[in-house]
Every structure is written in structure tokens, then in C-alpha cells.
Amino acid sequence: xxxxxxxxxxxxxxxxxxxxxxxxxxxxxxxxxxxxxxxxxxxxxxxxxxxxxxxxxxxxxxxxxxxxxxxxxxxxxxxxxxxxxxxxxxxxxxxxxxxxxxxxxxxxxxxxxxxxxxxxxxxxxxxxxxxxxxxxxxxxxxxxxxxxxxxxxxxxxxxxxxxxxxxxxxxxxxxxxxxxxxxxxxxxxxxxxxxxxxxxxxxxxxxxxxxxxxxxxxxxxxxxxxxxxxxxxxxxxxxxxxxxxxxxxxxxxxxxxxxxxxxxxxxxxxxxxxxxxxxxxxxxxxxxxxxxxxxxxxxxxxxxxxxxxxxxxxxxxxxxxxxxxxxxxxxxxxxxxxxxxxxxxxxxxxxxxxxxxxxxxxxxxxxxxxxxxxxxxxxxxxxxxxxxxxxxxxxxxxxxxxxxxxxxxxxxxxxxxxxxxxxxxxxxxxxxxxxxxxxxxxxxxxxxxxx
Numbered sequence: 383x384x385x386x387x388x389x390x391x392x393x394x395x396x397x398x399x400x401x402x403x404x405x406x407x408x409x410x411x412x413x414x415x416x417x418x419x420x421x422x423x424x425x426x427x428x429x430x431x432x433x434x435x436x437x438x439x440x441x442x443x444x445x446x447x448x449x450x451x452x453x454x455x456x457x458x459x460x461x462x463x464x465x466x467x468x469x470x471x472x473x474x475x476x477x478x479x480x481x482x483x484x485x486x487x488x489x490x491x492x493x494x495x496x497x498x499x500x501x502x503x504x505x506x507x508x509x510x511x512x513x514x515x516x517x518x519x520x521x522x523x524x525x526x527x528x529x530x531x532x533x534x535x536x537x538x539x540x541x542x543x544x545x546x547x548x549x550x551x552x553x554x555x556x557x558x559x560x561x562x563x564x565x566x567x568x569x570x571x572x573x574x575x576x577x578x579x580x581x582x583x584x585x586x587x588x589x590x591x592x593x594x595x596x597x598x599x600x601x602x603x604x605x606x607x608x609x610x611x612x613x614x615x616x617x618x619x620x621x622x623x624x625x626x627x628x629x630x631x632x633x634x635x636x637x638x639x640x641x642x643x644x645x646x647x648x649x650x651x652x653x654x655x656x657x658x659x660x661x662x663x664x665x666x667x668x669x670x671x672x673x674x675x676x677x678x679x680x681x682x683x684x685x686x687x688x689x690x691x692x693x694x695x696x697x698x699x700x701x702x703x704x705x706x707x708x709x710x711x712x713x714x715x716x717x718x719x720x721x722x723x724x725x726x727x728x729x730x731x732x733x734x735x736x737x738x739x740x741x742x743x744x745x746x747x748x749x750x751x752x753x754x755x756x757x758x759x760x761x762x763x764x765x766x767x768x769x770x771x772x773x774x775x776x777x778x779x780x781x782x783x784x785x786x787x788x789x790x791x792x793x794x795x796x797x798x799x800x801x802x803x804x805x806x807x808x809x810x811x812x813x814x815x816x817x818x819x820x821x822x823x824x825x826x827x828x829x830x831x832x833x
Contacts, residue, residue: 520552611647620653
């Protein structure tokens with residue numbers, strides 16, 4: 383058999399999310415109020431988030447129960463398959479055993495519905511009727527649009543301008559689900575107008591789009607804000623990926639030596655690797671973990687671990703995270719989901735604890751890997767997922783050179799069906815091997831707040 387797929391029955395869908403905070407050796411740094419410079423409390427977050435999500439954000443419990451209405455929606459595509467990539471192994475002539483968890487089977491084509499569904503559910507449960515959010519490449523926006531329509535919520539999405547122009551089909555999918563989509567920066571908000579006044583041709587950034595969505599949510603009693611990555615509760619919702627993978631490796635009678643995930647804000651990476659890291663922290667089974675990011679947005683590999691704002695207009699609290707500075711505006715490379723200036727505090731904390739390694743790739747390397755993977759396995763990865771594919775291929779080649787038969791697993795966090803233009807640009811030679819200059823990073827970091 384050329385390709386092997388490990389499927390769990392529907393009744394093996396996880397009943398709890400895994401909260402890695404219960405297994406940390408040292409506690410996470412607190413979120414800080416930008417005015418008082420003191421740790422914030424639930425009341426500070428209540429204008430933006432449903433109370434159940436706030437409680438999950440600060441919880442130290444190892445397991446948080448998944449509500450039945452959320453599991454009912456999950457069943458539309460979960461458990462997702464774990465594949466053994468035998469054709470890719472053969473093509474690479476490697477003794478490595480390559481596995482990938484495929485999240486492209488969701489209605490939105492990515493891992494993002496894993497948190498969009500519970501966020502929509504908990505807001506609906508609290509009596510909220512509208513949500514506001516931002517999106518980069520559009521995976522998060524389309525996932526939340528799907529979840530919002532399931533639970534009868536209105537949704538306003540601020541989409542980073544360069545992706546709004548590059549990825550019209552993602553925008554179309556959001557609108558088909560009933561969401562309104564606005565290119566960011568926009569004239570809709572004070573934050574957007576301020577950016578446009580200074581930079582009329584701004585291509586936007588996730589930091590700017592977050593500012594606009596937060597401003598809209600804070601200005602209406604019927605509206606809450608939803609975030610697709612970075613925060614603790616978002617990463618926790620994604621652990622259904624890793625929890626399923628643990629059981630699927632039992633079916634395969636194998637266990638990964640190396641786990642790999644692409645990183646932008648940290649949600650798909652965390653969702654895949656945190657359950658495995660938890661086992662390592664508890665002394666149950668070891669594994670090496672690799673986070674892969676774009677050289678054009680090198681948050682983990684070049685950004686300091688420091689307190690910073692999560693948005694450009696400085697409307698959010700301060701979080702301790704690896705950051706390139708809240709004013710950072712990345713170039714318009716195609717992996718739009720990996721263009722955020724900051725990394726999830728939990729992921730950043732674990733990097734500081736040396737729990738995993740971080741590497742970066744430029745986009746020509748990642749598209750080359752994505753095309754090779756598609757030709758071997760028949761699945762076209764999203765540009766974001768190509769970063770994990772590239773690292774997995776490199777690790778498999780190292781196994782070929784050393785003769786070691788290691789099990790390498792990565793999260794294929796979404797398909798590239800809405801990203802065909804990026805592949806056309808790659809084949810036409812229009813993409814650049816861009817690496818963000820250190821001096822530009824230094825300039826963006828010059829305005830870090832003093833905490």
C-alpha cells in the first residue's frame with residue numbers, strides 16, 4: 383500500500399481539551415495592564431471575551447471538558463486522519479517513517495474551526511449576538527464565519543489588505559457563510575483611519591487588523607472579540623489535534639521521534655505538540671519538537687522574549703512573548719497566516735524553557751517542498767503548512783544520510799485550494815527568497831514598552 387491512513391472511530395473524539403499550564407515547571411508570566419503595569423483580572427477582559435473563555439485562559443486544570451454541542455459540530459470532520467506518507471518516503475529514499483496529521487478536511491480547510499466553534503458557542507451561550515475579528519490569509523476568518531452561522535451570530539471580519547487582494551476566494555467563502563469582510567486598515571475605525579492618514583498605501587498587518595476588531599468589539603455591548611491564535615484558550619482548543627494523534631500512533635504501533643509544526647501565532651503548532659510535550663514533562667515519553675517560521679517574519683528566531691502589545695494601536699493588554707514589535711509590518715509574502723509580529727505567550731515561554739527548537743525558512747524553500755509533497759501525496763498544502771513540510775523533508779534527508787530510521791510527524795494544518803495564485807506565482811518565478819533584515823527588526827523593537 384502506497385499510503386496508510388489511521389482513522390479513529392467517531393466515539394473516540396476527545397471529550398476534554400488538554401491544558402499544558404498544569405504541567406509547566408514554571409508558571410506563565412501574567413498579562414499586564416498597560417496603564418497600571420499590574421496583572422489584569424477577569425473584569426479587565428470581560429468587555430472583549432465571554433466569561434467562560436476568560437476562565438479557560440487562566441485555568442490551571444489539566445483537562446477542560448468539551449461541551450456536547452461543540453463535539454456535535456466537531457463530528458462533521460473529526461477525528462481527522464493521520465497519514466503515513468510512504469510515497470514521499472520512497473521519493474526521498476529515506477529510512478525515516480513520515481506521518482502527517484491532516485487538518486485540511488475541516489469545512490474551512492484548516493485547523494482553525496477547532497477553536498472557532500467553541501468560541502462561537504460560548505459567546506452564544508452568554509447571550510452575545512455579534513463577533514468581531516481579524517484575519518490574515520483568511521483561514522481564521524472563514525472558520526469563524528462558519529462557526530458563527532452554525533450558532534446564529536453575526537460576524538464582522540477585518541482582513542489584512544494584502545491578503546484581501548491576494549486571496550479573493552477566502553473572502554468569498556467568508557461572505558458565503560454570512561460574514562461581512564472589510565480590508566484593513568479601513569475607514570471603519572479610528573485605528574484604521576490613523577494608519578491610512580500616515581500610510582495611505584498600507585498593505586496592513588495582523589496587528590492593525592486586531593486593533594480595528596478590538597475597537598469595534600469594545601464599542602458595542604452586543605459584540606465580543608474573537609482571536610484565532612496566540613491566547614491560552616485558543617491553543618488549548620486546538621489540542622484535539624494532538625490528543626487524537628496520540629491515539630492514532632497507538633493504532634500505528636509507533637511513536638514520533640520528531641514533531642514539527644509551522645508557527646505564526648502558535649495555535650496549530652501548540653495544538654499538535656502540546657499533548658506530546660505534556661507526556662514528556664510528566665516523564666512518560668520523550669520527543670524532539672521543531673517550530674518552523676518564515677524568514678520574512680522571524681518571531682521566534684530573531685524576536686526577543688519581552689512584554690509587548692498584541693496590536694498596533696496599543697488597545698490590548700501587554701503579554702510576554704517573542705515579538706518583532708507591535709509596529710512591525712511584514713512584507714506581503716504568501717503565507718499570510720504566519721505574518722503576526724508576536725508569538726503565543728505559552729509557545730514563547732516554552733521556547734525560553736528550551737522545550738523545542740525553532741528554525742526559519744524562506745518562501746522559495748517552502749514552496750519547493752510543498753510542490754514535492756503534492757506530487758508525492760496528492761494533497762496541495764497551504765503556504766503556511768509548507769513550512770512544516772520543508773522541515774520534515776529536511777529531517778527525512780538527514781535520516782537518509784545517517785541511516786537512522788526515525789519517525790517524523792508534522793501537522794498539515796490546511797490545504798492550499800484557495801492559494802492557487804501563490805503556486806502560480808512560484809512557478810512563474812515571481813516569488814522572492816526574502817529574509818527580514820536585522821536592522822528592520824531592531825527598528826520595530828525600538829518602541830517596546832517598559833515593564
